[in-house]
Amino acid sequence: MNDIKIKNLWKEYGDNIVLENINLDVKAGEFVTLVGASGCGKTTFLKMLLGTEQPTRGELLLNGKPIPSEPGADRGIVFQKYSVFSHLNVVENVMLGEEFKESPILGRCFGKKRQAIRERAVALLEKVGLDHALTKYPSELSGGMQQRLAIAQALIKQPQILLLDEPFGALDPGIRSDMHELILDIWRETNITIFMITHDLSEGFSLGTQLLVFDKQRHDPDQPNRYGASITYDIPVGRSRKQSISDIQEKLTTQQVKQND
Ligand SMILES: Nc1ncnc2c1ncn2[C@@H]1O[C@H](COP(=O)(O)OP(=O)(O)OP(=O)(O)O)[C@@H](O)[C@H]1O
DSSP, rough: EEEEEEEEEEEEEETTTEEEEEEEEEOTOEEEEEEEEESSSHHHHHHHHTTTSSSSSSEEETTTOOSSSOOTTEEEOOOOOOOOTTSHHHHHHHHOOOOOOTTTOOOOOOOOHHHHHHHHHHHHHHHHTTTGGTTTOOOGGGGHHHHHHHHHHTTOOOOOOEEEEEETTTTTTHHHHHHHHHHHHHHHHHEEEEEEEEEEHHHHHHHSSSEEEEEEEOOOTOOSSSSSSEEEEEEOOOOOSOOHHHHHHHHHHHHHHHHOO
């Protein structure tokens, strides 16, 4: 099991308090969606789960132990901007992570080992609907195809936790709904824990099982960095809807207006 427990977590950059007093329990296999005003610290939060940023204070526990302070194969991430390698073709992009794991110096395997990695990569590309484009380069792919590739790239390491930072934000609505189906299929098949940032509250409600709203509870107009955001709503969704979308939407809009003042 990969339960996550967060206790009184703070993140500060110098005198900019980004996150304060974050407390959270996430059971393995949840699909957690994160919403909040721009700049309130959602990406920073994902980076702490990934291990590329460290909390200033507090505890971030995975199965009762501190999350390792560096990225590991158990946690994969997909960003909004395409994070694939432009000089590698589709199948090579997916194989790369595994080749580096097997051969850290060369980053390339040979013979049967390479063949086995290739077969796994092709199977994943089939799952994300890119098996017809194995030898294409990223510049030849649409935005949706590049995000499918980035998802396959993250999945080849068989992570227990998948972190998605607005993965569909740049895509057209039709493509987005295809991507929703894809990510839900992957989540159901693998029982992986997903954390996904979105600016679209209805996406957060419809995809997630647990919706988190990040917001500042205290605000000082003269010192905007004095207080950080915390989790103001932690709602089970998909099962029950205790709060309405419009209620939360109103709070988010108010927060955005305050930040823009
Ligand atoms: N490496 C860093 N050094 C200093 N400040 C940083 C660093 N990374 C992020 N910040 C600051 O932390 C705050 C939160 O940024 P973050 O990117 O986490 O917000 P966000 O909620 O993901 O925003 P958006 O929705 O616009 O992507 C911002 O004020 C940002 O300037």
